[in-house]
Amino acid sequence: MGPLEMEPMAAAIGVSVPVLRFLLCFAATIPTGLLWRAVPTAAGRHLYAGLSGAALSYLSFGATSNLLFVGPMAFGYLAMLLCRRRAGLVTFLGAFGFLIACHVYYMSGDAWKEGGIDATGALMVLTLKVISCAMNYSDGLLKEEEGLRDAQKKYRLTKVPSLVEYFGYCLCCGSHFAGPVYEMKDYLEWTERKGIWASSTPSPLLPTLRALVQAGICMGLYLYLSAMFPLSRFSEPLYYEWGFWHRLFFQYMSGFTARWKYYFIWSVSEAAVIISGLGFTGWSDSSPPKAKWDRAKNVDILGVELAGSAAQLPLNWNIQVSTWLRYYVYERLIQKGRKPGFLQLLGTQTVSAIWHGLYPGYMIFFVQSALMINGSKVIYRWQQAVSNSGLHTILTLLNCAYTMMVLNYSCIGFQVLSLEETLASFKSVYYVGTIVPILCVLLGYVIKPARSAKPKACKAE
Numbered sequence: 001m002g003p004l005e006m007e008p009m010a011a012a013i014g015v016s017v018p019v020l021r022f023l024l025c026f027a028a029t030i031p032t033g034l035l036w037r038a039v040p041t042a043a044g045r046h047l048y049a050g051l052s053g054a055a056l057s058y059l060s061f062g063a064t065s066n067l068l069f070v071g072p073m074a075f076g077y078l079a080m081l082l083c084r085r086r087a088g089l090v091t092f093l094g095a096f097g098f099l100i101a102c103h104v105y106y107m108s109g110d111a112w113k114e115g116g117i118d119a120t121g122a123l124m125v126l127t128l129k130v131i132s133c134a135m136n137y138s139d140g141l142l143k144e145e146e147g148l149r150d151a152q153k154k155y156r157l158t159k160v161p162s163l164v165e166y167f168g169y170c171l172c173c174g175s176h177f178a179g180p181v182y183e184m185k186d187y188l189e190w191t192e193r194k195g196i197w198a199s200s201t202p203s204p205l206l207p208t209l210r211a212l213v214q215a216g217i218c219m220g221l222y223l224y225l226s227a228m229f230p231l232s233r234f235s236e237p238l239y240y241e242w243g244f245w246h247r248l249f250f251q252y253m254s255g256f257t258a259r260w261k262y263y264f265i266w267s268v269s270e271a272a273v274i275i276s277g278l279g280f281t282g283w284s285d286s287s288p289p290k291a292k293w294d295r296a297k298n299v300d301i302l303g304v305e306l307a308g309s310a311a312q313l314p315l316n317w318n319i320q321v322s323t324w325l326r327y328y329v330y331e332r333l334i335q336k337g338r339k340p341g342f343l344q345l346l347g348t349q350t351v352s353a354i355w356h357g358l359y360p361g362y363m364i365f366f367v368q369s370a371l372m373i374n375g376s377k378v379i380y381r382w383q384q385a386v387s388n389s390g391l392h393t394i395l396t397l398l399n400c401a402y403t404m405m406v407l408n409y410s411c412i413g414f415q416v417l418s419l420e421e422t423l424a425s426f427k428s429v430y431y432v433g434t435i436v437p438i439l440c441v442l443l444g445y446v447i448k449p450a451r452s453a454k455p456k457a458c459k460a461e
Helices: 003-013 017-036 042-061 063-082 084-106 108-113 120-139 150-155 163-174 184-191 205-228 231-235 237-241 244-276 301-305 310-316 319-333 342-356 360-385 389-416 419-428 432-446
Strands: none
Touching: 003 017, 017 042, 017 163, 017 244, 042 063, 042 163, 042 184, 063 084, 063 120, 063 163, 084 108, 084 120, 084 342, 120 150, 120 163, 120 184, 120 319, 120 342, 150 184, 150 319, 163 184, 163 244, 205 244, 231 237, 231 244, 231 389, 231 419, 237 244, 244 301, 244 389, 301 310, 310 319, 310 360, 310 389, 319 342, 342 360, 360 389, 360 419, 360 432, 389 419, 389 432
16 A cells, blocks of 8 residues: 555544554554464464564565664674673663664654654664563573572573574564563563463453453544643643643643553554463463463553552553563662662663653653652552551542642653753643652651551552
């Protein structure tokens, strides 16, 4: 289908031709994942995974996209062959450096903001995969008694993957378009039908349909709400004529609206990973046991929109990337014998900001996120310390309201990207989403509740 034939269809749904081409290729990852199951041999499945991903990338972004992907893939593989002990660090620096250069060259944030699209989104996912693979290969040199973390024990690699295995892992059936990120060890067991895939796996049809229905609802809500709460309103005089509460409400609705676009994308990718079988993670302990598809899950919509605290957001939003950041950044910044603190959280958020692109809006959003989470932890500690049920309920609702207010205030920067527009939107509500978290953190030093005698608090907090 040529550009001329696609223009009427693109205009009908309100997107550009490049975005429509991407959406069609993205939807094609679902039948592509289904066909993977019919390939008879492990080597054939590796080749099919890589070739199908490369083909979909070519159709979506053009030939240059696959040339972009070769860079970090080759760099990571050579690092594993030539300097195993330092392969993880070398690949981290090299792959991130290449990604940053691509972000600067393509100015991808501006393209996305204006309704365009390019291959840097897929490159972002690929970057995380080559880094985790190299780090896990480096971890294969470590011994159990060296104090390995649970993730290191589970995912470390004792031998370097073959080129065909690596090729399939990096470009698997187009899953690099929008994730989810997964581990090389899981990919190998899935492809070779070992581990939980050694015996017959449950039918993926019903969970795939559920994900597709969810995708349809999310897209419908996004199209409906985006017309009512356009991002362009932040630069219009009308916005600044409103009162404080009206502007704060619009910020809330702007963030709320934008998230449904991501919910749609992740629901489609969830369907593709589920139907391929890679999303299967075993059986629940319930009676009767139910199949779990957690590896495919990238978002828990209700978990985000009804989050009880900001600390719960990384567990429910972009779940697999949040898990990657925890395993390969946050946990590795913690010195042995020391407890993690604000610096580890800020370092992790900074890496996440750079991964998204070198726009001031991204940087501000992730610094705000670190503040937001720390402030929410203070409120949570107060919740756990009070014995009065009424006061506990009030603090619970306060933490929920705090999280939603600061989240939607902060994510304006993630949407508008520029420093000027971000600060203007913050100023329009008197920097309330920055001042409140700072006050909470400072009050946490003044009002120090006694340790709760309750059972262990949720680790997420």
